[in-house]
Amino acid sequence: MASQYGIKLAVYLVSSYFGDLVAKVCECLLRRGTLPWRSIVQFTELNPTQVKNSLLVLIQHNCVQAFAMEQEGVFGEAPKVVTQYMALFDNIIHHMRFPKFLAIVSEELGKECEEILEGLLQHGRLSLNQILDRHKETSNQSGGNCTAQDALQKNFSRLLCVRYVERCPAHEPFIAPPNEEGAAVKKRGAKSAKVTEELQTIEQRALAAAAPMEALRFLFETYTETDDHELESEENLSNMEVGQKRKHVDSEAGTNKRKKEVLWRANFEQFVRRLRHKACIENARTRLDDGAAIVLSAILEASRSSETKVKVESSIPLSMNTIFEEVMKSEDGRIMTLEHVRTALAQLAAISIDETYSVDLKSIIELAQNEEVESIVLKRYGREAYRMFRLLSKAGHLLETDKISDTTFVEKKETAKILFKLWKDDYLHMEKIVASAGRQSQFLLWKVNKHSLWGHVLDEMYHAALNLRIRNAHEQEQEKEILQIPREKLVGDLEKRSKRLRKVRIVLESSLMRLDEAIMIFHDF
Amino acid sequence: MSRSQETLSLKRKRPEPNALALTPENVLLNLIKSKGDMGIWKADMKRETNLSEPVVTKALKALQGRNLIKEVVNIQNKGRKHYMAAEFEPSKELTGGAWYTEGNLDKDFIDILKKSCSKIIGKFKVATAQGVYDFCKDNKIISVDITTQQILEILRSMVLDNEIVEVKSTGLGEFHKIPVGTVCYRTASGMGLGQGPKVGAMASIPCGACPRINQCTPDGIISPKTCKYYQKWLDFGI
Structure with missing residues (x-):
């Protein structure tokens, strides 16, 4: 569940991009969680058509995912399949990062690819034909230019190759009700079973079920008729469950022959991964030096294709030769000697097993998180509080007031005052210990509770x-x-x-x- | 000095052993002595001896006049009158340790030490606590007596200030003089060279330092639209 101000920010973003109506529907989903269409109508008090259209907009822009789930019938009725809608908080927030995504593509793949991505970001999801049409409009070409079309397809497959673009997930995967999980998982085959085993919530299961198979996700082919038919039948199946929504669209389309095409969208996951790499490299540059940054960048570049999820704890182990080879590719890296690379690896505290090196990325991210919070403490509470906070944050366990005062060179009375202030604003956790013996009967122990504090800080940052x-x-x-x-x-x-x-x-x-x-x-x- | 006083008082006591238990002065002196280097608070004396306030005050004055006891500062409670037998030196609990003089944290001394340490580490790039201590000794940088432990404490607080970084020697490059695995200190390298703490993204905007962020809402009394901190921040004087 997103934090209070996370939701407020998401709603504000949706409202500024798609208007207040859509924002209202989105807010309802964010605050109340996954809901069927009927409940959204009820809670928002909007008319059914408005809700339906808002949901369509949100789905088009990848802010909402639908899934079907069997619900037990009331009053002895037969169980029925109900379509549920869930808001994708992360995807909504990603909307304000679009300029960053575009900059990445422009830098790595050039202007033409950037234009394709721009279209996808603007429209949420597009088929290749739509992308082609858009290209014709923007470049003012009088259609049918074969070379332009070829170039576009080539650029598109380049985007696909580096996984900045992916096939859209299924419109409405069917999810078995939680109590029959075991039986359902077996039915859905080995691959999805493996995924669902680790996941808990229905929402996560729905996302996993909706995601196209890894092999298909980045597959690009020119369409043949058979391909279309196959997809069409698949769509038809799901459409029956989606309810009126699709039928409505289709009937509006009138006599147009319905031809299903593969829809594409920007792959946010890959962009987040790139940004994570960049953040790690920049952190290494400021904390260590350029050499460390170049080596880390080389390691991440070399292991790019083999990464599977965003939050990997450490980089994939690479041999010295592979790393050095990659270092040589960059202009700055060419001046580095083998010895220099070794020193940089030592600086990065790379774990070396059997002559392969792996960098702990999670700890770099944690360092960056610490830095951010510490700098807020410095700004709000002053240098002495900063020193105390760092001491407690590094210690990771409870410390007594006097001990803190001694280590940070602050008068004992003053120390207690500062610690109390930090505690009052939820930056510290305090425990009282009353000793029966000895002159001093009460001790105050302090520590930084990272888990809750980080959540608090994140909410303030959203704010x-x-x-x-x-x-x-x-x-x-x-x-x-x-x-x-x-x-x-x-x-x-x-x-x-x-x-x-x-x-x-x-x-x-x-x-x-x-x-x-x-x-x-x-x-x- | 304290030894001579001790013998002196012993000499004085022997001829009149009966007086020991009788006069309030002796009762108090014995009590104070029994507390050793911890000393005792006046109110506690009163409670333990069942003597009245004026008697205690008078006796203490007399004892002080004869240089048998002294008043010391207890940093836990500076207002309290705390007494100790003349032959003892106040314990660490009372004085607050080496960094306190007369019950006050010696900030000037600490600052001087910090500056010296930062210069020395800047010169060596990488140094151990022992290395810094030796350099201070050899070059007579600090006139007062200090210990390696004190230097270590100073260095650790500088680490907390983010002025220097604690690292383990790898034996490579700049660490070639230091055995592998030894804890040493060096200036923060990279772009943050000796600049101390980095200003984070949140801390660099008004909201990061805002004490009233909890009361701030989009359309409330405190709101980003009317925020005076924003006003100040966005006033470029154009």
């Missing part, structure tokens, strides 16, 4: 991100008139105001970018 967005919108709104005046007419006072507005926007947007990186460190990495 701050929301604030930055609201302020930015507010500033633009205030100076609306200036934005409408053509640039040549901006003179004197108006020019000043326009300049300020531009600066405000840059500051707010760049702050939001940085803050979002920190949010990802706590939530996604």
